[in-house]
Structures are given as structure tokens and as C-alpha cells.
Amino acid sequence: MKDDVFIVGDEAITPLGLGSQLNFRHVVDGHTAVTEISDLQLADQPIYAARIDEAHWVGNIKDEHRYTRLEKLFILVLASLIAEYEIPLDERTLVVLATTKGNVSLLHNPLRTFAEERVHISTMTNEIQRYFGFKSQIIPLSNACISGSLAISVARRLLQYDTRYKRAIVIGGDELSKFIVSGFHAFQALADGHCRPFDRDRKGLNLGEAVAAVYLSKIPTNDAVWIAGVGSHNDANHISGPSRTGEGLYQSIQEAMQEAGEPALDFISAHGTATSYNDEMEAIALQRSGLSTTPLHSLKAYYGHTLGASGLLETILGIHSLKNNRLIPSRGFMHQGTSQRLNMITKSTQLPLNSFLKTASGFGGCNIATIFQKV
Amino acid sequence: MEKHQYHIQSYCRIRGCAIQINGKPFFNLVPSVPIGDFLKSAYRHLNIDYPKFHKMDGLCKAIFIAVELMALESGPYQRDTALIFSNRSSSHLSDSRHATGIFDTINPVASPSTFVYTLPNIAMGEISIRHQLQSENVFFIFDSYLPEFLVPFTASMLEDGKAGSVLCGWTEITAETCDLLLYHVGISTGPLHNVEQLKRLYNEEDE
Amino acid sequence: MSELTQELKAKIITQLNLEDLAIEDLADDTPLFGDGLGLDSIDALELIVMLDKSYGIKLADPKEGRKVFETIQTMADFIEASRK
Numbered sequence: 001m002k003d004d005v006f007i008v009g010d011e012a013i014t015p016l017g018l019g020s021q022l023n024f025r026h027v028v029d030g031h032t033a034v035t036e037i038s039d040l041q042l043a044d045q046p047i048y049a050a051r052i053d054e055a056h057w058v059g060n061i062k063d064e065h066r067y068t069r070l071e072k073l074f075i076l077v078l079a080s081l082i083a084e085y086e087i088p089l090d091e092r093t094l095v096v097l098a099t100t101k102g103n104v105s106l107l108h109n110p111l112r113t114f115a116e117e118r119v120h121i122s123t124m125t126n127e128i129q130r131y132f133g134f135k136s137q138i139i140p141l142s143n144a145c146i147s148g149s150l151a152i153s154v155a156r157r158l159l160q161y162d163t164r165y166k167r168a169i170v171i172g173g174d175e176l177s178k179f180i181v182s183g184f185h186a187f188q189a190l191a192d193g194h195c196r197p198f199d200r201d202r203k204g205l206n207l208g209e210a211v212a213a214v215y216l217s218k219i220p221t222n223d224a225v226w227i228a229g230v231g232s233h234n235d236a237n238h239i240s241g242p243s244r245t246g247e248g249l250y251q252s253i254q255e256a257m258q259e260a261g262e263p264a265l266d267f268i269s270a271h272g273t274a275t276s277y278n279d280e281m282e283a284i285a286l287q288r289s290g291l292s293t294t295p296l297h298s299l300k301a302y303y304g305h306t307l308g309a310s311g312l313l314e315t316i317l318g319i320h321s322l323k324n325n326r327l328i329p330s331r332g333f334m335h336q337g338t339s340q341r342l343n344m345i346t347k348s349t350q351l352p353l354n355s356f357l358k359t360a361s362g363f364g365g366c367n368i369a370t371i372f373q374k375v
Numbered sequence: 376m377e378k379h380q381y382h383i384q385s386y387c388r389i390r391g392c393a394i395q396i397n398g399k400p401f402f403n404l405v406p407s408v409p410i411g412d413f414l415k416s417a418y419r420h421l422n423i424d425y426p427k428f429h430k431m432d433g434l435c436k437a438i439f440i441a442v443e444l445m446a447l448e449s450g451p452y453q454r455d456t457a458l459i460f461s462n463r464s465s466s467h468l469s470d471s472r473h474a475t476g477i478f479d480t481i482n483p484v485a486s487p488s489t490f491v492y493t494l495p496n497i498a499m500g501e502i503s504i505r506h507q508l509q510s511e512n513v514f515f516i517f518d519s520y521l522p523e524f525l526v527p528f529t530a531s532m533l534e535d536g537k538a539g540s541v542l543c544g545w546t547e548i549t550a551e552t553c554d555l556l557l558y559h560v561g562i563s564t565g566p567l568h569n570v571e572q573l574k575r576l577y578n579e580e581d582e
Numbered sequence: 583m584s585e586l587t588q589e590l591k592a593k594i595i596t597q598l599n600l601e602d603l604a605i606e607d608l609a610d611d612t613p614l615f616g617d618g619l620g621l622d623s624i625d626a627l628e629l630i631v632m633l634d635k636s637y638g639i640k641l642a643d644p645k646e647g648r649k650v651f652e653t654i655q656t657m658a659d660f661i662e663a664s665r666k
Contacts, residue, residue, distance in 0.1 A: 102465075104470060108471065108475055119470070120465070120516075122518045141514060141516065142496065142516055150513060160531070161531035162531065179473065179474060179477065182477045183490035185485065186490055232511040233510060234458075234508060234509055234511075234512055236503040238500075239491060239497050239501060239504070247509070248509065363491065363496075364496040365500040365503060366500070
């Protein structure tokens with residue numbers, strides 16, 4: 001019999017602020033972090049994106065000049081989570097870190113102020129390791145846009161099977177950079193205004209940045225959320241284009257539902273990047289899973305696509321949605337825009353909520369579905 | 376908490392410009408050959424027709440060749456073959472190429488076909504397409520090959536029943552050299568899947 | 583005109599890494615996508631970048647690309663028309 005694993009704490013920094021409860025309040029109030037940004041260090045043309053205001057962390061980190069911008073964000077969120085939940089930093093605490101690109105903004109960048117060696121994710125992780133003095137080695141993973149959700153799954157499995165670990169911190173983060181913006185621009189994936197997930201008139205995604213973390217334990221607290229089931233499958237179809245049948249996501253949802261014991265779902269937190277193909281693929285996978293009528297949102301219009309943080313950030317907001325018994329509307333949605341109808345959440349309704357499904361899909365054909373339930 | 380004993384059904388080692396499959400030499404060139412040329416020659420030596428190979432970056436190419444060779448020994452792979460890879464440099468070869476392009480002072484350019492390879496897990500996507508693997512993928516980043524972590528994690532994935540077998544290992548490909556050890560772990564026969572065994576295979580000298 | 587088609591063939595073979603192909607293998611009317619050369623969506627994006635960087639032509643609508651990139655000939659015609 002496998003041990004149950006619970007999320008017993010969370011923390012996040014986003015352009016809307018530091019604190020997961022604060023972020024939840026902003027989102028239900030309809031605030032978005034996405035604005036027009038004109039910055040030649042990011043792109044030659046103005047873009048719609050969400051960026052964290054640097055002023056938020058000044059003075060909060062010791063020897064802060066030693067750390068890159070992204071490292072400081074990781075440190076801020078970890079420090080806040082560890083302090084709030086009094087997490088021991090001994091060898092029984094596993095730390096899993098998710099990022100798609102880490103410090104890549106330094107790479108060949110004429111304006112960089114750190115050694116280029118720092119672009120390596122393991123080097124970045126070692127700096128964070130040293131700052132906190134974690135006794136067990138941080139486990140970094142990089143798995144495209146499912147990294148954040150996958151890191152929760154990896155930590156859960158290690159807690160279930162590896163008796164060395166009693167608890168886990170799972171943290172994910174990525175920052176905006178010319179590297180990422182130019183790539184998505186070349187992919188013609190960027191919207192020229194606010195993104196509109198699942199809408200008829202969607203024209204692409206907005207990029208964002210965030211660092212988000214959850215605290216996992218085998219011992220539930222009063223307001224713990226149980227990680228009831230996970231499934232993750234590759235489409236085996238195309239390295240950048242989503243499967244037209246949504247096969248990998250469909251299989252992931254099936255497996256997660258089976259493991260969770262086929263619970264009734266109160267809502268779905270979809271990936272919903274607002275690109276034409278992604279949203280259509282998700283609609284097909286959800287229809288095949290018999291979930292077309294389950295209330296659904298994408299949070300990308302609030303934060304943009306935060307890459308390696310997105311799965312974690314959106315899971316955290318889903319958890320706060322459960323705890324507050326309040327649905328988060330899918331910002332940017334007005335008209336059905338997929339071949340399969342979806343039950344989009346358009347109002348911030350108050351009602352009893354017990355469980356939700358979080359999905360994510362990414363380049364490389366990877367997909368993941370995770371089911372969370374109140375204890 | 377390992378309940379079952381798992382086995383290394385096949386393994387492939389690429390070090391410098393030498394490829395071994397199950398400990399036997401398959402192909403090698405003098406170490407001074409550029410990595411790109413070495414991988415292309417190794418592909419020709421495989422004698423298969425897969426034009427997509429030429430579009431891949433070095434990381435994908437090396438992994439592709441290793442997975443192809445192991446398929447001949449312990450394949451064809453089942454659909455529920457999971458992929459657990461690791462390296463130090465992530466997708467640094469393509470990252471560097473993309474960054475060079477966008478920071479070029481005379482003619483800055485972002486190439487979509489380079490950018491798509493700036494994620495290490497794209498390699499897992501490539502071999503999933505080639506061998507129709509529809510299971511779980513995880514790409515870890517470590518300073519060096521870490522069987523102490525990978526062995527129990529791989530075993531847990533098999534214990535969990537989520538995968539029937541796992542392609543696992545270390546895939547560090549830089550502009551200078553290849554350092555790859557991939558192995559196919561399952562319930563079939565072969566050397567025992569444990570840390571000591573894998574350290575031995577990783578450190579084994581060329582014959 | 584044939585100079586342009588030859589140039590396009592050479593560019594496509596190198597930029598899209600079509601290693602096993604020689605310029606002679608590529609006819610002016612070989613379909614570039616689907617059953618012809620079998621290019622995919624990433625190749626299409628790469629061709630859009632190539633039009634921009636080599637010929638200074640920006641495709642406003644990505645869907646326009648489907649017609650432009652049908653064959654070497656349609657690409658050459660489009661470039662010629664844009665130059666006028």
C-alpha cells in the first residue's frame with residue numbers, strides 16, 4: 001500500500017505580488033499582470049507580457065549581489081515557504097526544482113554581469129543549495145511546459161517509494177528573457193494583445209514569469225489537499241505541434257482519474273495557452289474524457305505563460321479556489337472557440353468545491369494530468 | 376522498499392567518438408573528429424533511412440543512435456516504455472546556437488528550427504515518435520551521472536506499474552565531446568539494475 | 583528566374599538540413615509539404631524567417647504561407663512579385 005501524499009503549504013511570487021493568498025485575491029478580483037512592455041532587452045518590438053517588479057525583493061536577501069535575478073526569486077519564495085511552515089532543512093526534506101531555462105538570459109548576452117558558467121541549471125541549483133544549506137541534494141528537472149506539474153509528481157513518487165524522505169519542497173520558476181521571447185516570436189506564437197484562452201478570436205499566447213512552490217507531506221494538516229492521482233504520457237506525434245487527437249493528454253487524464261478512483265470533478269484548471277492548436281487539442285482530449293461539461297478555466301490571461309512555474313502556480317491557485325470554495329473565471333474568454341464545446345467559467349461563483357483536475361502539455365509532446373482533492 | 380529485482384536488458388555507451396552496445400564496439404572514429412561529423416558517420420553506419428535525423432541537434436542525435444542500437448538488442452520497445460534521462464548541460468548546444476543568433480550584432484535572427492531544440496526533453500519527444508513510446512518522460516539535470524538517485528527512482532516508476540520498462544541514463548553532449556550511458560531496464564534477463572553495476576558500466580574502459 | 587529557383591533550392595537544402603537531398607533531386611514543381619518533400623510546421627516557420635532575412639519579405643498572415651510555400655516555383659513567383 002502506497003502512502004498518501006498531501007500538499008500542506010504553498011507560496012508564490014508573480015507580477016501581482018508575493019504570497020499565494022494575495023495572488024488568489026487578485027485573480028478573483030479580475031486583475032491581470034499582463035501589460036504592454038517596451039524593452040529592447042526583451043524584444044525589438046513592444047510585447048504583451050507579465051513581468052515581476054524588481055523592487056519587490058530589494059533588501060530581503062543576504063549578499064544579494066551574488067545571485068542572479070532568477071536565483072533571487074527562487075530564494076525569496078523558498079525563504080518565505082520555509083519560514084511560514086517551519087520546514088526542517090535536514091536530510092529527510094527532499095527539494096525538487098523545476099525550470100525550463102534557468103539562467104539562460106545570461107547566455108552570450110553582452111550585458112550579463114555573471115560568469116557564463118552560471119547558465120547551467122545545476123550551477124544555479126548549487127547556489128540555492130548553498131544559500132539554504134539543504135542537507136539533501138536539490139533535484140532539478142527540465143521538462144518543457146509541464147515541468148512544474150511533473151515536479152509535484154516526481155516528489156510524490158519519491159515520498160511514496162524512497163524511505164529516506166519524509167517531506168518535500170517542490171519549486172518551479174522561469175523568467176522573461178530575450179532568449180525566450182525571440183523564440184516564441186519566431187514560432188509566431190505571441191498574441192499582439194491580451195491572450196484569450198479557448199476563445200474564438202484567440203491569436204496566441206502572452207509570456208510571463210513567476211516562481212511558485214508547494215510543501216508536500218505524508219501527514220495531512222487540517223486544510224491539506226490530497227494528490228489523488230497523476231498520469232503523464234507522451235503524444236509520440238510531433239516535437240512542437242500538439243497532437244490533433246489529444247492522445248497523450250487523454251491518456252494522462254484517464255490514468256489520473258483511475259488512480260484517484262474516478263472522483264466527481266468540480267472544476268478543471270487547463271493549460272490553455274491561447275494558441276490555436278493547443279486549445280483545440282485540449283478541447284478534444286477533454287471531450288474524449290467525458291469532461292466537456294465540467295467547469296473549466298485557463299489562468300494564462302492573468303499571468304501569461306510562466307513556463308516551468310505554470311503547473312505549480314496554477315495548481316496553487318486551484319488549491320486556494322478549493323479552500324475558498326470559489327471558482328476563478330477564465331479571463332479573456334467570450335465566445336466558444338474550439339470544435340468541442342467546453343463549460344468555461346465566466347463568473348467568480350461561490351459554491352462547495354472538493355476536487356479539481358490540473359492539466360499541462362508541452363513541447364516534446366509531453367502531457368500531465370493531476371487530480372487534487374480536499375482531505 | 377524495492378520489491379522486485381530489475382535487469383539491464385541492454386545498454387549503450389558513447390564516450391568521445393566510440394560507441395559500444397552491450398559492451399561490444401559498434402563504431403568509432405579518432406577522437407579528434409568534430410562531434411557533428413562523428414554522429415553523422417555513426418548514423419550512416421546504422422544503415423537506416425530516417426531523414427528527420429539530420430534536423431536534430433547533437434543531443435537528440437546521440438540519444439537517437441543509442442536508442443536505435445538498444446532496440447536491436449532488447450526491442451522493439453513496448454508503448455509503456457518510460458524515459459528517464461539526465462545530463463549536466465541540458466540543451467546547451469542548441470541554447471548556445473539560438474543565443475548566438477539573437478545577439479548577433481550585424482544580422483540578429485531567431486531560427487524556429489534551432490529554438491525548438493532548446494529544451495532537453497525534445498530528445499525524448501524525438502525517440503517517442505520514432506519508437507511510438509507513449510509513456511512518462513522526465514529529464515533531470517545533475518552535475519554528474521548519479522545512479523544513486525536514478526536507480527531507486529527508476530525502480531519506483533516500475534513498481535508503480537506506470538511503465539513496463541524504462542530507458543534511462545546519462546546523456547551529456549557538448550561541442551567538445553559525447554558522454555552517454557543509456558540502458559533499458561525491465562523484468563527480462565540481463566545484469567542486475569543496481570548502483571554498483573551501473574557505476575561499473577559507466578566507468579568501463581574501452582576494449 | 584531559374585537562377586532564383588536554383589538559389590532557393592540550395593537555401594532550402596542547407597537551412598532545413600535536408601542532408602540526403604541534392605539540388606538536382608528537387609524539381610521546381612515538387613510539392614514541399616505533404617507527400618512531396620514532407621516538410622512540417624517548423625520548416626514552414628523557418629521558410630518564413632528565410633523570406634524575411636534573405637529577401638526582406640514579411641508574411642503578414644502565416645496562413646498565406648501555405649500557398650506561397652507550395653513548390654519552389656510558387657515561392658520564386660511570390661518573391662518576384664514582391665520585388666516589383
